[in-house]
Every structure is written in C-alpha cells, then in structure tokens.
Amino acid sequence: MKNLNQCFLFILIISTLAACSTPTPTKPQAAPIKNPSVVITQAKTSDQHTHEHDESVSDVGLQTHFEAWLQTHHTAEQEVVRYQAYLRSKLGNHVPPMSQLLTTARSWQACGHEPYQVPPAHLWDKIVPTLQLYQDLKSRGVLPDNTQIRSVYRNPELNQCAGGAAMSKHLTNGAIDIWVPDFEIQSQALYDLQNRLCQYWLDHGENHNFGLGLYATGAIHLDTQGFRKWGAQFSETNSICRHVLPKNKL
Structure with missing residues (x-):
C-alpha cells in the first residue's frame, strides 16, 4: 500500500510539472487602429527646398479670411486702401485681389507672424513690373484664369x-x-x-528681366529682378527648364 501511494504521488508530481511547462495560448494582438485624423507625411531631406508649397492648403488668401483678419487689425485698413490705390494708379483694372497680394508665407503661423502684411511704402514700386508680367502670362494663356497668388512680401524675420x-x-x-x-x-x-512657362521664359523672359523658379512641389516663383531660372536649392542646373535648348540652338 505504501508503494502504491508513492506511485500515485510520483504521477501527480509529473503531471503538475508538465502543466507548468506548457505555455498558455494567447490571443493574437489586434492590428493598431489608425487614427483618420492623423496625416503621415514624408520627412523632408536637407536637399529639398519646398518653397512652402508642401504645407496643407488653408483659407489664407480667400476674401472672407482676409476680411475677417482686417476686422481684428484695424490699423492695417488704411494702409491697405493706400496700397491698393497706388497699384490701381499703375496697373488700372489689372490689380489682383488684395487678399492675395498681401499674403506673406505659408508658414506664417508656425513662425509667429501674420498671414497678411502691407509692404513698406518705399517697396511698393517693386511689385509693379512683376504684376505686369503676371498679367501678360494670363492674357497669353500661359497661366490659367484660376491661378492664384499665395506669397508676396516677407519681412526678413519671416523669410x-x-x-x-x-x-x-x-x-x-x-x-x-x-x-x-x-x-x-x-x-x-x-x-x-x-x-x-519655360517657353515663355525663352521667348520673352529677357525683355521682362524674368526670374523663373519652378519646383517639383508645384510651386512657381515669378519676379522681374534678374533674367534667370532655377529649381531646387535655387540652382540653375536644377531648373526644370534645363531640358529646353537655348535660343541660339533652337
């Protein structure tokens, strides 16, 4: 009887050890739920110049947004009226909406600045030839009618x-x-x-002193302060226009 009890005790110990060594099945973890409000964007590398057009589109530049901004910036209203009158004296009816002409930079909020700013009066004349170029590009059908201006004057800190x-x-x-x-x-x-735009730059750019910047992001820069062209990192060799032959080789 004593031997029989020892046998049962041995079997019980073996069963207990086996149970302890057997892993308990676990339920597979569910895939993490994606938050639809989170947008994942590709990180920018140091050799990419975004020209600020990689940011999400906002209401800045719309007339309603501009008017709402003026309601909280009463001191700017008189400056806006004076600037608009000056531009009309130079350009007649071809003055773009002030809601677009006063836009600063797409990253204004992140930089702690305003979305709109009237440039200093001594710089008002600088924009006139560029707006004349802009009008010519639209009248020739180079730019579609729904083209919009989204950044003009920037103060040094914001720039x-x-x-x-x-x-x-x-x-x-x-x-x-x-x-x-x-x-x-x-x-x-x-x-x-x-x-x-590249073809216009070749055919008419020199007459306008046309500076053309084209970027892979879709950004387009226009100025009339030097006949040149460029792309990423402001480099001539990176210009999207580089595949177009010079005039003397056409």
Missing part, C-alpha cells in the same frame, strides 16, 4: 524662418509665388504649365 533664400526677392516686394489649385503634383496639367 528666414520660412526657409527663403538670403537674397530672396520677396524681401524687396518684387516676387510672387503662385499656384493653380486644380493642378495636382506630377500631373500632366502641371507639366504642361511648366513647359509653357
């Missing part, structure tokens, strides 16, 4: 924060950044627009 060039023509109120809201990046429509 630096926004990643602008040290000698940016935005600092002198001589440049405008434009875009076509309907044109997607890498779309055929944007490609055709860039080609039209």
